[in-house]
Every structure is written in C-alpha cells, then in structure tokens.
Amino acid sequence: MSLLEVVSLSKEFGGLKAVQDVGFAVEAGVVHSVIGPNGAGKTTLFNLITGVYTPTQGEIRLDGVDVAGRRPDQLAALGVARTFQNLQICMNMDACENVMVGAHLRLDRNVIRAALRWPGLVRRDRELREEAEALMAFVGLGDHVHARADGLSYGILKRLEIARALAARPRILFLDEPAAGLNPRETIEVGELVRRIAADGVTVVLVEHDMKMVMSLSDRILVMDYGRKLVEGTPDEVRRHPDVVAAYLGKHA
C-alpha cells in the first residue's frame, strides 16, 4: 500500500477548475516531485492534501484511509507536515520558538500546568529547545538560534520553515518551492538538505521550479498542466516525454 494515494482529486473555485481529476501515489521513503508551469495547480494540490482547502471531489488516502476534508491540525497528527511557497513565519516569535511550535503535538499542552510552570512541562520544554537548536543546525541555521524571526533574511526564513516542519517529526513532508527566490549557492544547499531529509527516512513531496534540483533529487515526478495530470514517471521518462517537452519548454524545444 502506498503511503499517500490521491484518487481523482478536483477543486473548483467558482467556475475555475484549479485541480481536475488528479491521481497519483507516493511510496514511503521516496522523493516525489510535482512540476508544471505557473498556474498548473501545484500549490492548490498541496493545499488540498494538507487540508488547507477542502476538495470538491476525490479521495486522499493516507495509509489507505480517506482523509479528504480533514482539518490541517488533524492531518498534522497523522504525520503530515509542510512548508509554504510564500513564507508563513510567526514574526512575533523568535527563530527558535518558530521551530519549537512545530513540535506542538508532541508536547504537554495543558494550560493550567503551563501557568503553574509544572516541572515536567518545563523540563520537556528545555529538551525541546535543545532539539530545536539541533534542527536549526541541521538545516544550516546554527548561527541564528537566538535571532528574532523578523530580523532574518528570506533565504534563512525558507530554511527555518523546513526546520519547523521537521520538528513535527513528520512521515510525509510537503515542500512548496523551497528554492524559490534563493541564489544559486543557497539553491544547491537546499537541494543537499532535501537529500539529507529523505535519507533520514522522511517521504518528501516537492514542488519546485529548479529543474536541475528536481531531476537530480526525485525518484518520481508528477507533471501538471492546467490543473490536470500530464505525465507521471521517473525523471528519465518525464524528461523524454513529448507532452512534457511541449508544455514545459514550449513547442519548439
């Protein structure tokens, strides 16, 4: 059984069909990329699978169980984590706290014990801070552990989001354009980071425009165009497919 199975998934906004009848399966432990021109419906697909949008039609199966229509916080409890194309960082918190909040579901969230500074809760929080600092070092932000979030650059915040997502110890991680807006050196670093995350056993679903990164990292690639699935296959299959070449590089390529 696949870890994630999407069956004829559709989403309409008014009359606009953003995602139409898309189906694919993600096996555990792979890097599965979703590519396609701007407006192809990649981010909408992510928003559907992670519960930010409710599908108009179709099924989303996690371990065989249909989870379509569940809330993001319920999906998070099932091991789904994600980052955002346009940053969603809490600027009212420091960098390390942003990572710590990623571990929300693994913590004692009782309000009374929190107000009373319950010893167990405080101890767990201290361990978590060390864990978060280690995660920040893992994504290459070791120097920014004590920084305020609103003082950090775009490229750093992108990686901070990845650290926050990892703090949840997800089974499946959705990365929405992790390299967008980064310079070439940062892009290579992020590619390297995704490789290390996958090596740790986290299943990664990646939306990305940087073709070099996608082709070198992915085990499988889903190509979307105008909200529909165009092709799915290994990087080699996708690269050679005439429809992909036409849609992605233009008819003349």
Add this chain to the structure above:
Amino acid sequence: MTNRITSLVGLAIVTAVVAIIPFVAPNSFYLDLAIRTGINAVVVLGLNLLIGFAGQISLGHAGFIGLGAFASAVLPTHFGWHPLAAMAAGSLAAGALAAVVARPIFRLRGHYLAMATLGLGIIVNIVLRNEAQWTGGPDGMPVPAMTLFGIDVVSDRQWYWIVGALLLVSIWASLNLIDSPFGRAMRALHGSEVAARVVGVDVTRYKVAVFVMSAMFAGLMGSVTAHYVGFVSPALADFGHSVELLTMVVVGGMASVFGSVVGAVLLTALPQLLATLEGWETVAYGAVLVLCMIFLPKGLVPTLAARFERRRR
C-alpha cells in the same frame, strides 16, 4: 533564557513596589488608587493575552466584569450564597458566557469580531440595567461584605494585600503561560494562522480557550471590585469601561506582560493627576494618549525595551 531572567527581574521590581506602597502612601486616597490600579492591571493582563498575544479583539470585556460584580452582589443578597462561592460563580459565569458565544464569535475576524464582542458587552449592560428587581437597575445595589475564615474583609489595607497577591500571581502565571507549549501555540496563531494549523494547532479551540480565560480574569476582578467598593452599578459594564481597558493594553504595550501593568498604572493614575486641571482633564488625557500613539506606537514597554536593547549593542 535571558528572557526568563528579564521577566524575573521585572516580577521582583513589581513585588517590591507592591510591598512598599502601603508604607509610603501618605493617605487612604493613594491606597485606594493603588487597589483600583491593581484590579485594572489583572484585567488588562488577561485582555492582553487575548489581544496582544493571541491577536483577537474584545470590545466587551466590561460585560464580564459586570457579570462578576453582580454575581457577588445578587447571589449573597437574594439567595444567601457565601460571598466566596458567589465570587467563584461570577468568574465561572463570565467564563461560561464567553465559552457559549466564542464559537460563533471566532468565525468572525477583524471588524466583525470587534462588533460582535461590542454587542455582547452591551447586552450584558442592558440586562443589568433592566432586571431591576434583582440588580437594582441603573441605581445599582450594595454588596455584602466578603468573609474569609469568619473574618469580614472590609478594610482598604486587607483588600490591598489581596489585590496585590492576585496581581503578582497573575503576572507570574502569564509569564509562565506565554513561554509554554500552550502559549507558543497561542502566539503562533497570531503570527500565522495557517502555519499554526499545519503544525497541529486547533486554532478555534485555542482562541476559545484564551477568550474564556481572559473573561474569567475579568469576572473575578469584577467580584473583587464589588466587594472592595461595597456597591455595584451597571456602569461597571459600560462600553466606555471596555474601551478604557483596551486603551491600557495598547498604551502599555500589546503582547507585553509588564506593558499591561504599566498601562494600567498610567491610565488609572493619570485622570487623578490631571484632576487639578479643572475642566481640561479630558483634553489632557486625550493629548497624552495621542502622543503615546505617535511616539510609542508599539506601546510604552515594548518601545522602551527595544530602545534600551539597541543602545546596549
């Protein structure tokens, strides 16, 4: 960890001030002012958790104060309840009302949330004014004295220590709360609601919980006010009172525990200090607020803290 040290130093300073005031206050007028300030500070702390930390607004908090205050007046007078039980009931009633209206209210955002909470406060106020056979109507009613362990708590000095202790405990608890998993989730839903949701925060539940908590703070302090003053009137639940509390949050500093205290001190004491201006006090009060908003837009404590930090570098 440095944050924790700063917080503890702040708490120590407030403790020292609370401990010293009764010995240096020249007369009962100042002690009375200190008690009112302390009561406001606790309410503002609760309100700041909601507004400053969780990013939600309430324009109806005076309604919860009124509810707590009238519970302490009505239940012992008409039903013979022990004042302490009435106080607990008042706080719980405020929390229960908040819980019941919270789910529909937090479907709303921004201006609509402000309007809904405003309406809630006004409804409580109208009920208190109209149910004259229970509440004394617009004239209000006297409140039986609080008795603790067989002793009547009536003197200013007794109330001063009770309010002082409540204030210190509230500050401590608020500091603990914001630096905990619950507190981080509450701040995260303010920073980015969608980010909070995808890491597993049930945002509606958290908004409701904070709203209920701050309503209970308000209800409890309404009861304390009622017993301390010995008399309640529906003016406690006036819209103007809600706005006053909101102003304390904003002037002191959103999302700042000590800002709440400073805001309460400043805006409770200011009208008294300005009373000598005879007729111009409202103008002067307004001018101070406008100047604060122009020069200290993030509120007194956060602006000054940022300035201090910049100088240290």
